[in-house]
Each structure stands twice: as structure tokens, then as C-alpha cells.
Amino acid sequence: MGNPIDFIAERLPLDDVMDALKHKQVPVHKRTIFYYLGGICLYLLIVQVITGILLLFYYQPTEALAYESVKFIMTKVNFGWLVRSIHAWSANLLIFSLFIHLFSTFLLKAYRPPRELTWMTGMALFGICLGLGFTGYLLPWNELAYFATKIGTEMPASIPVVGDLIKEFLRGGPSVTGVTLTRFFAFHIWILPLALAGVVGIHLLLVQKLGMSRPLSQESKNNRSMPFLPHFALRDLNVWLVVLAVLLGLSYYFPAHLGNPADPLSPTPIGILPEWYFLFMFQSLKLLPAHILGIEGELVGMMFFGLAALFVLLVPFIDKKSANGLKSPLFTAIGWVMIAFVIGMTIWGRLG
Ligand code: HEM
Structure with a gap:
């Protein structure tokens, strides 16, 4: 057979991929730092897949065993607590990095032609990752997760005509039960990851095909760039090492909690909050009056977020x-208003 690398290279278009990467250039300007964000998201996504697969060896997705199996992972499985903590922290860091990636590409107007589809696939990725966070939260079947899911799945019910249908589809019935757990597990380990893999593939293909955009302010006066291979790729690797150090530090010093098992018969505890990345919506909906111009307040809020998305x-x-x-200061201002709104409402939601 000869050299196995030659054997593979002759049968797969690896040369084309290497050729494209060798020609890839990364623009150099004072905002170049933001080009690391997409790579950080990719890195954290890989961490999620690996730690998720490790957790699957022991996790049992049934109402009777979910909590006990997570307890077993935390107390009996070698390094189980660390793997679970890394999975939880990496999920949070991924969503945090996605927020920065989204807002930085928004402010840099990287969405402008020809990158419309890169932007739209990015938005789909953001939605899928929020879905993964929401469905993953329920899996330990603890008190906090149970009631947060109960509140979260109640929200669509205020939508006219289809609201109850959506709620029952998410829950697998009128209330949050073991059926919901099975359903969320299917979403968390099959449906959403498969969708994510496909959309990430398209997103990266587009990034590769279209190259990196240069901010409008730099377009005419600066055409400095550096080769992706090896210069930028090595910098990417350095950033990934820093992210790994942060991830391990957080997971070691602040390991994930488990709390008490879910008890569907107990009343909803006071002050239950969703994950931090849903807080800005949760808090906004909470502030709205019961009715606005005769329409249910919660529905008005959800329509507002739907239209904003x-x-x-x-x-x-x-x-x-x-x-x-041309420069578009109006859209820059809209970007900053959105950032201020998300940060302000999140802090208010946490303190209030
Ligand atoms: C799991 C999710 C994601 C992954 C793995 C990912 C990955 C990447 C990578 C590796 C790049 C090239 C480097 C960079 O510009 O940072 C990139 C570029 C880009 N991403 Fe993402 N991304 C994700 C989500 C998003 C989201 C949520 C948006 C916004 C809605 C988005 C919009 C863009 C745009 C517009 C570019 C082009 C930037 C430019 O040409 O200047 N991506 N992404």
C-alpha cells in the first residue's frame, strides 16, 4: 500500500483543503483580536462533545435514575465530578463567547455582503446553542432544573392558537414529567447536536470561502494581513491553551452543584431563576404589566423578542x-443599545 498518508491524500481532497488554508490571510488592524472569538467557540464546542460523550457512559435518562446517575458520576466515577464541571462551565463559556462573537461581528458589520449567509448560519448556531443549554439544564433532574424548566416551558402557552400545542410538544404532555426528560435528552444528545454539526460545517465553509472581512473603517486605508498558516493558527492555539487553563481553573475551584432531587409534588420554590443567558428575557417579561392595550403583557414581550430576533x-x-x-452609525447605535439592554436586564434579573 506504501505510505498511508499518501494513500489517504490520493483519495481525499486534502491537498485542496491545505491549499486553501495556505492561501488564507487574516487582516491585521486594531480589532484583529475579535477574530479569535469564532475559534474559541469552536474549541469549546469540541470540549462539549468530548465531555458529553464521557458523561453518556454513566448518565441514565429516566425519571427514577437521572439524579442518582449524576450523583454516581460526581461521587464514584474517577474524575466524574471534573468531567461534569468542565461540561457545565464550558457550556457557559461557549454561550458567553457566542454573545461576544455575535455582537463583535455585528458592530464590525461583518454581516454585510457577501457574508449574509455566514451571519444567518451564525444566528442559527446561536439559537441551537441556547436550545442545548435549555435542554441540558433539565437532565440532572434536580429541584432547580425541574422548576426552571416548568417556568420556561410555560412561556409559549401565552401565544394564541398554537401556544398550548408548543407547550405540550416541549413537555410531552400537560406537565413536566419523565416524558419531558426523555424528550429533552433526545434534543440534547441527538437532534440539536446533529443540526449543530451540519450548520457549523456550513458556517466554517463560508468563512473559508469568503475569507475574513475587514472593518469598514480600515477598508480603504489599511490592507495589512498575516498568513493563517502558521502565524494565526499558532496564535489561535495559544488562545485555546489560555481558555483551557480558565476552564480547568473554574471547574476545579467552582465545581458544578447537584442540589436536591426534583420533587414534582412540592410547590415552586420562591426566587427560581433560569440560566443567566435567559435572564434578560425573563426579567423583561417580569417587568411588563399584566395587560398592554388589552393584550396579555407576556405575549407582547414575546412578540417583541421574536421581532427583535x-x-x-x-x-x-x-x-x-x-x-x-458606507458607515452606518444607526446600526452601530442599535448594536450598543442591544448590548446595554442585555447586560442591564441580566444584572437586574440577578439582583432583583
Ligand atoms: C458554535 C457557534 C459558532 C462557531 C463555532 C463559529 C465559528 C467561526 C469561526 C471559526 C469564524 C472565523 C474567525 C472569526 O471571525 O472569529 C467565524 C466567523 C464569523 N462568524 Fe461565527 N461561529 C459561531 C457562531 C456565530 C454566531 C452566533 C454569529 C452571529 C450571528 C456568527 C457570525 C460570524 C460572522 C459574520 C463571521 C465572519 C467574520 C468576518 O469575516 O469578519 N458566528 N465563526
Whole structure:
């Protein structure tokens, strides 16, 4: 057979991939630091897959055994507590990095043509990752997760006509039970990861094909760049090592808690909060009056968030100025208002 590497290279288009990577250039300017964010998301995603598979060796997705199996992982399995903590911390860091990746590409107007699809696949990835966070939270079947899921799955019920249908689809019945757990498990380990793998593939293919954008402010006056291989790739690796150190530090010093097992018959404890990345929506909905112009307040809030998400998804087609290579201060201002809103409401939700 000869050299196995040659054997594989002759049969797969590896040369084409290497060729493309060798020609890839990364623009150099004062915002180059933001180009590390996508790589950080990718790295944390890989950590999630590996630690998730390790947890699957022991986790049991049934109402009777879920909590006990997580307890077993934490107390009996070698390094089980660490693997679970890394999975939980890495999920949080991934969503945090996604927020920064999303807002930085928004402010840099990296969504402008020809990167509309890179942006839209990115938005899909953001939604899928939020779904993974929501479904994963229930899996330990502890008190906090149970009631947070009960509140979270109640929210769609205020949507007219289809609201109850969505709620029952998510729960697998009128209330949160073992059926919900089975359903969330299917979403968490099959449906959402498969969708994620496909969309990440397209996102990265587009990034590779279109190259990195240069901010509008730099476009005419600066065309400095550095080769991706090896210069930027080595820097990426350094950043990944720092992220690994942060991840291990957090997981070791602040390991994930388990708390008490879920008890569906007990009343909802006071002050139950969703994961931090849903807090800004939760807090906003909480602040709304019961009725606004005769419409249920919660419904108005959800319509607002739905429209805001649609606006962000379609921003490459709405921001005509940056599409034509002009500065668009209005969209920069919108970006900063969104950032201030998300941070402000999250802090308020945590303190209030
Ligand atoms: C798991 C999720 C994601 C992964 C693994 C990922 C990965 C990447 C990577 C590796 C890059 C190239 C380096 C960089 O610019 O940072 C990139 C670029 C990009 N990403 Fe993402 N991304 C994800 C989610 C998102 C989200 C949520 C958005 C926004 C809605 C987004 C929008 C973009 C855009 C517009 C670019 C092009 C940047 C430019 O050309 O300047 N991505 N992504």
C-alpha cells in the first residue's frame, strides 16, 4: 500500500483543503483580536462533545435514575465530578463567547455582503446553542432544573392558537414529567447536536470561502494581513491553551452543584431563576404589566423578542448603507443599545 498518508491524500481532497488554508490571510488592524472569538467557540464546542460523550457512559435518562446517575458520576466515577464541571462551565463559556462573537461581528458589520449567509448560519448556531443549554439544564433532574424548566416551558402557552400545542410538544404532555426528560435528552444528545454539526460545517465553509472581512473603517486605508498558516493558527492555539487553563481553573475551584432531587409534588420554590443567558428575557417579561392595550403583557414581550430576533437575523438586508460600503452609525447605535439592554436586564434579573 506504501505510505498511508499518501494513500489517504490520493483519495481525499486534502491537498485542496491545505491549499486553501495556505492561501488564507487574516487582516491585521486594531480589532484583529475579535477574530479569535469564532475559534474559541469552536474549541469549546469540541470540549462539549468530548465531555458529553464521557458523561453518556454513566448518565441514565429516566425519571427514577437521572439524579442518582449524576450523583454516581460526581461521587464514584474517577474524575466524574471534573468531567461534569468542565461540561457545565464550558457550556457557559461557549454561550458567553457566542454573545461576544455575535455582537463583535455585528458592530464590525461583518454581516454585510457577501457574508449574509455566514451571519444567518451564525444566528442559527446561536439559537441551537441556547436550545442545548435549555435542554441540558433539565437532565440532572434536580429541584432547580425541574422548576426552571416548568417556568420556561410555560412561556409559549401565552401565544394564541398554537401556544398550548408548543407547550405540550416541549413537555410531552400537560406537565413536566419523565416524558419531558426523555424528550429533552433526545434534543440534547441527538437532534440539536446533529443540526449543530451540519450548520457549523456550513458556517466554517463560508468563512473559508469568503475569507475574513475587514472593518469598514480600515477598508480603504489599511490592507495589512498575516498568513493563517502558521502565524494565526499558532496564535489561535495559544488562545485555546489560555481558555483551557480558565476552564480547568473554574471547574476545579467552582465545581458544578447537584442540589436536591426534583420533587414534582412540592410547590415552586420562591426566587427560581433560569440560566443567566435567559435572564434578560425573563426579567423583561417580569417587568411588563399584566395587560398592554388589552393584550396579555407576556405575549407582547414575546412578540417583541421574536421581532427583535428577526431583525437581527435579517440585518444584512436591512442595513443598506454598510452593504454599499458606507458607515452606518444607526446600526452601530442599535448594536450598543442591544448590548446595554442585555447586560442591564441580566444584572437586574440577578439582583432583583
Ligand atoms: C458554535 C457557534 C459558532 C462557531 C463555532 C463559529 C465559528 C467561526 C469561526 C471559526 C469564524 C472565523 C474567525 C472569526 O471571525 O472569529 C467565524 C466567523 C464569523 N462568524 Fe461565527 N461561529 C459561531 C457562531 C456565530 C454566531 C452566533 C454569529 C452571529 C450571528 C456568527 C457570525 C460570524 C460572522 C459574520 C463571521 C465572519 C467574520 C468576518 O469575516 O469578519 N458566528 N465563526
